[in-house]
Amino acid sequence: VQLQASGGGLVQAGGSLRLSCAASGRTFSSYFMGWFRQAPGKEREFVATISGSGGSTYYADSVKGRFTISRDNAKNTVYLQMSSLKPEDTAVYYCAGTRSGIVVRKESYAYWGQGTQVTVSS
Numbered sequence: 256v257q258l259q260a261s262g263g264g265l266v267q268a269g270g271s272l273r274l275s276c277a278a279s280g281r282t283f284s285s286y287f288m289g290w291f292r293q294a295p296g297k298e299r300e301f302v303a304t305i306s307g308s309g310g311s312t313y314y315a316d317s318v319k320g321r322f323t324i325s326r327d328n329a330k331n332t333v334y335l336q337m338s339s340l341k342p343e344d345t346a347v348y349y350c351a352g353t354r355s356g357i358v359v360r361k362e363s364y365a366y367w368g369q370g371t372q373v374t375v376s377s
Contacts, residue, residue: 256352258350258366258368268377270340272340273335276290276332278352283328288350289302289350290348291349292347302315303322308328309328344373347370347371351364351366
C-alpha cells in the first residue's frame with residue numbers, strides 16, 4: 256500500500272488541524288493504520304492507531320483526549336483530528352500501515368507516507 260499524508264500547516268496554540276492520509280490499493284481495510292510524529296532532534300514517536308474496521312483505537316498518553324484517529328474505508332483514507340494543540344505537538348507527522356494489529360512500535364509498520372509538517376506557535 257502507498258500512503259500520502261496531507262493537511263499539515265501552521266496553527267496557533269489551542270487551535271485545531273486535521274491530517275489526512277490517502278492510501279492506494281483495494282485492501283485498505285485489511286490494514287491497521289497509525290500516526291507517528293518526529294520533532295527535530297528526536298526519535299519518531301507513536302501518536303495513535305486504528306484497526307481495519309475502525310472499531311478499535313489506541314493513543315499515546317500525550318495526545319489522549321485531544322487527538323482523534325478515524326478512517327473512511329470507502330475513501331481509503333485515515334484521519335487525525337488534532338485539537339487543543341500545543342507547541343510541543345510541533346513535528347513532522349507520518350501515517351503508516353501494518354497488518355500486525357494494534358501496535359505502537361514503529362518497527363512494526365511496513366508502509367509509510369512521506370510526512371506532513373505541523374507547526375504550533377505559542
